[in-house]
Amino acid sequence: MTLPANDNRAERARSLPRPAATIGLLAPALAVVGVLFGGGLALGLVQSLGYLPAAGMSALSADHFARVLADPDFFKSLAFTFYLALASTLVALAVGVAAALALNRLAGRSRAIQFIFQIPLTVPHLVIAIAVAFLLAPSGLLARGLQGLGLLPSGVAFPLLVNDPWGVGIMAAYVWKEVPFIALMVLAVLQSSGAELLEVGRTLKADRWQRFRYITLPIIFPSLGAAGLIVFAYTFGAFEIPYLLGQTYPMMLPVWAYKAYSDVDLLARPEGIAAGLVIAGVVTAAVALAQGLTQAARRRGAVL
Amino acid sequence: MGVLALDELSIAYGADTVVRGLTLEVAEGELVSLLGPSGAGKTSVLKAVAGLLAPAGGDVRIDGCSVRGLPPEKRSAVMVFQKPLLFPFMNVAQNIGFGLRMQAVAPAEARRRIRDILELTRLTGFEGRRVHEISGGQQQRVALARALVLKPAILLLDEPLSSLDANLRQQMRELLQDIQSETRVTTLLVTHDQSEALMLSHRIGLLLDGRLRQVGTPHDLFHRPADRAVAEFFGGCNFLTGRLQGGLFACEIGSFPAPGVVANGHRLTAAIRPEDILVGGDCDHPIPGRVRRTRFEGAATRLWVDCGPVRLVVLTPRGDLLPGQPVCLRLPAEKIRIFPPG
């Protein structure tokens, strides 16, 4: 239903209040973003270009960046981070959509189930990392359960799921945390415009599969694309979970950056910052894409 | 082409039965309106016929066969909703062609049918437009086209004009009428707007308090309401109470011939419409009164006339009457509608 959007636009063609008032209202937020966030990044850039008073360096050069980019470990970390973020996102998307569809059909009105579903959104990363360690470690709950059921011949037979080369534990933690985010976003779309459009689909002779393919998917696609990009960006840059559940080599980029920054060798600090800026760059690109997708979809008339 | 039969249909929301014992037939090519106040469950009746809602009881038969249990995808009835609900990610042609695609109609045939229906709904040239680029009225027409292109046996319209503004509504009414007479699609239309029902329908079913009170032509419902509730729904009536005595209806303002009414001794209610009361002229049984108030309404003037204990509202072409003036009213016997007792 797109008419309301048009109506609102007419309403919102309300002219802005006096410029002074507008700027005044936006000022605190813009100041924080500009000074703290922008400033932080800018200062990071400056430091990664060599300005390090503590070590007596004040000349700017791109040496540190060059060194970072030439470091094979850096690229291994970058690739590994990309892989893990992508894999986690795709799994979370698939499970999230399925969960949203199931929620819509089976529990659309059950506040209890919806409440339980919201819990992971508020749980800090650290807590779920620890809990996943407790569950999936070789001496964890899952291993004990399998052995108790007789499915595991011995403790050693349990596959390595945390601090492992495939990042299974990390992925599990991220999926646990992100599925509700995606599911609730998709559910919101399904429950608003989705519900009525599906009735229209039914009366226009579309069967269950056709409704999913031709109505549900196109409706949720913009939200899904944007949500996926956001989840990717977030998992790409997150620290706590890989720090606890990741292996020492290759480590995910945020961990790599931190280790470099807090290294005893002060000269490693700019390299850590440089890595941090690379992370910021990837995340920014993903966010820009996500917003671009959302805005393009809105212009094409989709209701998000 | 199809015949729709609702047999003792009842609709319930939880423990609340909102519609009961609804029995109505829509003949082939007919447009029947289900008229009633908002929130009376009319949309639910439509959804029950469409298959989007399970009735609490009764049966729905299309072309003689019961469709209970049949999902909407398999019924030959198509519903058009109150809001256009066009698919926002498709353009006009794709929206209209949706059902054809679902039924795997050959592309060439589909294109032809879409072209024809665009012409019928006066939307030729709009094929490529996106949904948010067209007006509300145009969206509603696309929604209608989307249903009609499937050539359904039964067309179900849920308050199709209520989302449009007043001036657009009149144009759409005429379009709807033209479309229905040209396609002769059997249509069940649901509305709370009396004038819409009166203008568009071959027959009207009035739904009040969950029950069908009267089914008949617009003329029947307007001029020969079955009971007081029906008359009150169409508004404006003057109501008189009295008793039948010796073949005459005796009420506060006089006695009138009451041919054909059999109910000796009972208290009865009668109604007469303001426009049926005549002012002045020769009459057998004049009713004297005094004008209390007048209101000029353009083609006619509304008068509030006190006739003894009763105040009558009269709609007259005469524009010369003033408050305080004595008048003589005439109530033609054939225009007095006496309701059966009970």
Next chain:
Amino acid sequence: MKRLLFGGMVAGAVLLPFLALVLWAFSQRWFYPRLLPEQWGLRAWQYVLGTAGTQMTEAFTHSVLVATVTAVLSVAGGVPAGRVLGLYHFRGKDLLSIVLMLPIIVPPLCVAMGLHLWLLQLELAATLAGVVLVHLSACLPYAVFVMWGVFSNYNLDFEDQARSLGASTLSVIWRVMLPLTFPGIVVAALFSFLLSWSQYLSTLLIGGGKILTLPILLFALMGSGDRPVAAAVSIVFVIPALAALAMSARYLGSRRMLGVW
């Protein structure tokens, strides 16, 4: 029936991690491969609340203080900005949307590393104020987004009506705007609080190890390998988050949870 099954699955998946935490937190002796502790006990809690009591109190207090101040400041800055963005249409709004979203998604790590130098110069490093500033960089934009969403559905006519009935600007804000947007404000405050509450790395970097908050303490304990203690502290760490969620459950529908959108 299907609904019960589905509900059970959801509850199981969500609550399983908590089960692990609870089991470990209340275990005294629990060796592999037993499924349940051989001996239950409160050793971990005695340690957490007793031996490490001062540390816990310090960490908890710092976390609450920082998160509360951050939440208050975030809402204070977020409401006016969200109002302008939600009510009015102007050029550059799309760009502004991206700019505001970045601080939330870009990891605080990147920002904290750069800010540290500056905060050192301002003598704000290793202070609670410095930590609040770093948290604010992510939490305030989040509050802006939530309030943006709230004001998008806000009917300005209510304010116009109040004004035409003679209300002063202050009255309008206090008696009309705030009550109408209260649920949104609660959500914004809640999420700002939670975001700050969960911050680990940014606090560590700016605090320089001198500021102790709950996540930092938790990390250290996890490193020590004492699972029951780590589990106990995790539970203490997560309870306020869950309590806050439960408290504002009435204000949260699935739509509102996605304040960002």
